[in-house]
Amino acid sequence: MRISHEWIYQSIHADKHSGGDPRRSLRCRKGRRKRYGSHDRRGIIPERVSMDERPAIVNAKRRFGDREGDTVIGKGHRGALVTLVERKSPYTVIGSLEHEKADAVPKTVTEALMPYKERVRTITYDNGREF
Structure with missing residues (x-):
């Protein structure tokens, strides 16, 4: 028996519109997906100046x-x-x-x-x- 990914999405969509809970279709039946990775919690540097804003003579590497x-x-x-x-x-x-x-x-x-x-x-x- 072969099942395409389109059929899976269509059945989830049909179940949702007929009053079903789409979370039941998730792998572990949890309300949310697991978030991988993490965001940086160290904050933003105040008064930060970009390296692109340094003088042209410095970027030229001539001195x-x-x-x-x-x-x-x-x-x-x-x-x-x-x-x-x-x-x-x-x-x-x-x-x-x-x-x-x-x-x-x-x-x-x-x-x-x-x-x-x-x-x-x-x-x-x-x-x-x-x-």
């Missing part, structure tokens, strides 16, 4: 001193790093965070870039919400 910053969280949240990658060259400065709080990032970035303070022009972050 040294423009860096992109990001945080890397360790497995099981057992540590974190701040990476600052030069946009023109692959030169990277990495700093270790003392604790996983947002207020530790500026201090770590300042300490990591202190030897290069004459050569730092801009730092662009990816607006991630790691913490």
